[in-house]
Amino acid sequence: MSVVALCSAKRSPGVSTLTCALGAVWPAGRQVYVAECDPSGGDLAVRFGLNPRRGMTSLILARRQRGEGVIELSPHLQPLPGGLEVLVGPMGPDAATALDQELAKLPESLFPLEADTIVDCGRVLPSAAGQRTVLERADKILVLASADSSCLAHARWALERMGTVVGRPDATGLVLTGEKQFSANEVSETLGVEIYGNIPHDPRGAAAACGVPSRAGAFARSSLIAAARGIVHRILPPDASDVGVRDSQRRDARAPSPAAKGHSRRQRRADVEPLTDIQSSDEAPPRLVSHEPSGLDGARSPGSGRESMEVRGK
Numbered sequence: 001m002s003v004v005a006l007c008s009a010k011r012s013p014g015v016s017t018l019t020c021a022l023g024a025v026w027p028a029g030r031q032v033y034v035a036e037c038d039p040s041g042g043d044l045a046v047r048f049g050l051n052p053r054r055g056m057t058s059l060i061l062a063r064r065q066r067g068e069g070v071i072e073l074s075p076h077l078q079p080l081p082g083g084l085e086v087l088v089g090p091m092g093p094d095a096a097t098a099l100d101q102e103l104a105k106l107p108e109s110l111f112p113l114e115a116d117t118i119v120d121c122g123r124v125l126p127s128a129a130g131q132r133t134v135l136e137r138a139d140k141i142l143v144l145a146s147a148d149s150s151c152l153a154h155a156r157w158a159l160e161r162m163g164t165v166v167g168r169p170d171a172t173g174l175v176l177t178g179e180k181q182f183s184a185n186e187v188s189e190t191l192g193v194e195i196y197g198n199i200p201h202d203p204r205g206a207a208a209a210c211g212v213p214s215r216a217g218a219f220a221r222s223s224l225i226a227a228a229r230g231i232v233h234r235i236l237p238p239d240a241s242d243v244g245v246r247d248s249q250r251r252d253a254r255a256p257s258p259a260a261k262g263h264s265r266r267q268r269r270a271d272v273e274p275l276t277d278i279q280s281s282d283e284a285p286p287r288l289v290s291h292e293p294s295g296l297d298g299a300r301s302p303g304s305g306r307e308s309m310e311v312r313g314k
């Protein structure tokens with residue numbers, strides 16, 4: 001199983017958004033987790049109303065207390081609506097920096113060998129030793145950048161760093177986002193890097209991947225999700241994506257979340273639209289659907305993640 005690390009060089013090209021989108025369309029036959037290791041601070045807790053203390057921070061504390069030996073992952077995981085399980089990172093830069101320092105001390109990877117992990121490494125920071133450690137141990141590194149001259153200049157720096165400092169030039173690819181000033185071929189030839197995807201400007205799809213309630217069917221049909229599927233097909237071996245739809249996932253995708261109980265009836269109807277349109281297609285439904293409250297609601301209720309886990313039998 002593999003670790004895929006996503007990062008950027010400058011601005012906010014959509015690393016966290018694509019991390020969730022990739023997890024959402026990861027083949028149903030492979031176990032996958034999203035881990036938030038952004039040394040500048042994470043966004044998942046606020047976006048999805050999760051407990052920021054349950055995730056990377058609790059996992060690293062457990063590792064420290066336990067020393068050597070196997071650590072059970074499930075107490076540290078929280079599900080996004082749709083079933084994608086995440087290791088939430090700390091929100092504040094102080095705590096995120098502290099986590100990064102802990103990650104740098106680990107003698108081996110924290111992530112489970114029996115599953116795939118998609119890691120949001122955030123913006124590449126020369127001072128972030130833990131980020132560097134995660135990148136060094138990743139099987140695939142995707143650098144995200146807008147296809148305009150200034151972003152690509154910064155992307156060049158990040159790509160060079162993946163070669164010289166991280167030592168993984170062959171594992172590194174580029175994903176283009178935003179408005180495209182240059183074609184993928186031009187960028188690939190100029191920077192000497194493989195382009196793994198071309199993410200369209202898709203505000204609605206991106207908002208859904210960031211926890212804004214939307215119709216599940218619309219998210220599944222979004223151009224963001226189509227692009228994410230293309231990237232997954234590129235980074236996994238061909239047979240790995242040839243998997244069917246798991247029943248448990250269908251149930252997860254349909255079930256209203258505990259938090260959805262507080263929604264108005266009209267909101268609930270819109271949010272938990274059955275995925276009939278997807279089920280009749282060849283593709284598995286995304287592991288992420290958006291029908292949780294997000295933003296400040298989530299920030300005000302740090303216990304909401306725990307409730308979700310209990311309901312899901314974790």
Ligand SMILES: Nc1ncnc2c1ncn2[C@@H]1O[C@H](COP(=O)(O)OP(=O)(O)O)[C@@H](O)[C@H]1O
Pocket residue numbers: 008011012013014015016017018043122177178199200201202203204206207210224
């Ligand atoms: N493909 C996209 N099209 C439109 N907006 C996007 C796209 N990807 C991300 N966004 C938006 O850009 C903002 C930053 O995205 P985020 O993933 O948090 O960036 P990063 O993690 O690189 O800082 C969010 O509001 C998100 O909804």
Ligand SMILES: [Mg+2]
Pocket residue numbers: 015016017038043120122
């Ligand atoms: Mg981010």
